[in-house]
Amino acid sequence: xxxxxxxxxxxxxxxxxxxxxxxxxxxxxxxxxxxxxxxxxxxxxxxxxxxxxxxxxxxxxxxxxxxxxxxxxxxxxxxxxxxxxxxxxxxxxxxxxxxxxxxxxxxxxxxxxxxxxxxxxxxxxxxxxxxxxxxxxxxxxxxxxxxxxxxxxxxxxxxxxxxxxxxxxxxxxxxxxxxxxxxxxxxxxxxxxxxxxxxxxxxxxxxxxxxxxxxxxxxxxxxxxxxxxxxxxxxxxxxxxxxxxxxxxxxxxxxxxxxxxxxxxxxxxxxxxxxxxxxxxxxxxxxxxxxxxxxxxxxxxxxxxxxxxxxxxxxxxxxx
Numbered sequence: 001x002x003x004x005x006x007x008x009x010x011x012x013x014x015x016x017x018x019x020x021x022x023x024x025x026x027x028x029x030x031x032x033x034x035x036x037x038x039x040x041x042x043x044x045x046x047x048x049x050x051x052x053x054x055x056x057x058x059x060x061x062x063x064x065x066x067x068x069x070x071x072x073x074x075x076x077x078x079x080x081x082x083x084x085x086x087x088x089x090x091x092x093x094x095x096x097x098x099x100x101x102x103x104x105x106x107x108x109x110x111x112x113x114x115x116x117x118x119x120x121x122x123x124x125x126x127x128x129x130x131x132x133x134x135x136x137x138x139x140x141x142x143x144x145x146x147x148x149x150x151x152x153x154x155x156x157x158x159x160x161x162x163x164x165x166x167x168x169x170x171x172x173x174x175x176x177x178x179x180x181x182x183x184x185x186x187x188x189x190x191x192x193x194x195x196x197x198x199x200x201x202x203x204x205x206x207x208x209x210x211x212x213x214x215x216x217x218x219x220x221x222x223x224x225x226x227x228x229x230x231x232x233x234x235x236x237x238x239x240x241x242x243x244x245x246x247x248x249x250x251x252x253x254x255x256x257x258x259x260x261x262x263x264x265x266x267x268x269x270x271x272x273x274x275x276x277x278x279x280x281x282x283x284x285x286x287x288x289x290x291x292x293x294x295x296x297x298x299x300x301x302x303x304x305x306x307x308x309x310x311x312x313x314x315x316x317x318x319x320x
Contacts (some may be wrong), residue, residue, distance in 0.1 A: 006069055008033050008160050008191045009054065014063035016049055016215075023049040025215040026063070031193055033159070036186055038206030039195040042311055046215040047195040048088075051164045054193070055085055068159055081109075084153030084161040088168045092148050094138030098129050101137055102151055109156045123151040127181055143174030147181050154185070161185065163194045167201060179204060199303040209303075213311045223303060230301035230309060232275035234282055236268045237295040244268065247293075250285035254278045266294075271301070271309070 009031035016024040024046045031037045041047050052058040054067055056076035065072045068082040092101055102123055106116035124130045127147040132140065137148060146166065153161050163182070167175040175198075182205055185192060196202055202209055203223050210220040219226060234255055238247045244261055251259040251270040255278045259270035272278035275298045286293055 007031060007066075008035075008068060009037075009193060010064075010066045011050075011054075012064045014050070014053065014065055015061045016046075016053065016058070017061055022215050024053075024060070024063075027212070027215070027217055029210060029217070031160075031191065033191055034189055035207045036192045036194060036205055038202035038209040039193065039212060040197070040199065040202055040209060040307060041195075041212040042197070044214075045212045045311075047212060048164060049215075050212075051162055051193070051195060054079075055083060055162060056080055082158055082160060084155070084158040086146075086149045086153040086161070086163050086166050088165045091152060092137045092140075092145050094136065096137060097134050098124060098137055098140070098148055099133040101148060102155060105152050105155045111156070119155060119157075123154060126184065127151045141174065142170050143177040146170060146174060146178045150178070150181050150185070154190070160191045160193070163192060165195055165197065167196070167198060175201075199307055203303045211307065211310050218310045219306075226306045227301050227303065230306045231271055231273040232298045233301055233305065234270045234272050234275070234278055235295070235297055235299050236282065236286070236293060238266050238268070239292040239294050241266060243291045246289045247286065247291050250282055250289055250291065253285050254282035269299075271305070272298075 007030045009029065011027055011029040014024050014027045027046070027050060039047050049058065053060050053065055054072060056072050056079050059073055067079045070078040070082070072079050096104065099120055102120040103116055106119050111119060124133045127150060129144065129147060129151065132144065137145065140148065150166070167178050170178060179201065182192070186205065194202065194205060206223065208220065208222055209226060211218050234251055236247050236251055238244060241263065244263060244266060247268045248259045248261050251268050255270040255272040257271045259268050261268050279296070279298055282296065
């Protein structure tokens with residue numbers, strides 16, 4: 001009989017309050033070994049507060065959190081030895097070279113001189129930074145600095161790496177470079193907790209996704225599961241501008257949802273849980289309204305649709 005493998009992160013009913021504001025309201029979360037968990041949420045949702053608790057930088061008011069089997073409140077020193085962290089802002093020292101940045105961290109982690117040098121050289125090679133290892137980090141591009149940040153988080157080969165919005169402020173090219181680097185970590189078996197506001201980032205990198213809003217978990221599952229739960233979208237394109245309002249009424253009648261109207265594209269969209277049936281109802285309603293349809297069909301919900309629907313729903317429920 002095999003002994004079950006304990007989750008890398010286990011969080012139960014975690015709460016944290018700042019003055020009059022609840023940052024976390026009984027959050028439950030788990031992350032298994034070898035997984036990438038994407039933690040999504042708008043600004044102020046509680047993502048960074050949760051990461052700060054998991055990295056022992058902040059104590060929860062109540063609840064329990066374990067990282068690699070250690071209690072973050074009772075055993076913070078042991079937690080810190082088993083994690084790597086790359087935050088929203090670069091931790092790179094601009095006055096040191098790329099090599100010196102990683103070597104210093106390796107020494108601070110207690111490595112001997114030879115081990116520290118070998119680990120540093122391996123990481124520089126892994127993140128394609130060997131050729132610039134002798135340059136001051138202050139001369140690096142944004143993408144190179146972020147790769148150096150990720151390399152710093154892996155010094156000592158921690159079993160868990162927490163990435164708190166790792167591509168914030170990067171240009172598209174640097175963001176793609178960072179995604180490639182994270183993909184290499186995943187391929188190597190690293191367990192990752194990724195917080196992000198870029199939905200494409202979570203869609204591309206995460207095995208599972210947890211959506212948090214106003215300090216509460218509002219949904220979790222794989223990207224495909226969340227998209228499937230959100231249903232399809234009815235899409236109607238019309239020939240004339242003056243027909244848009246009639247098309248919107250037909251879409252609302254067919255789906256029971258509030259449609260969105262793109263007047264420039266002469267396009268109407270509405271969420272629907274019963275796609276084929278809604279499509280048939282829409283065709284009938286449009287014909288009765290005399291709307292000339294250029295295109296009509298169903299499209300699968302995107303992660304953007306899921307995110308906006310979930311967080312707006314959570315805010316609506318929380319409103320007085």
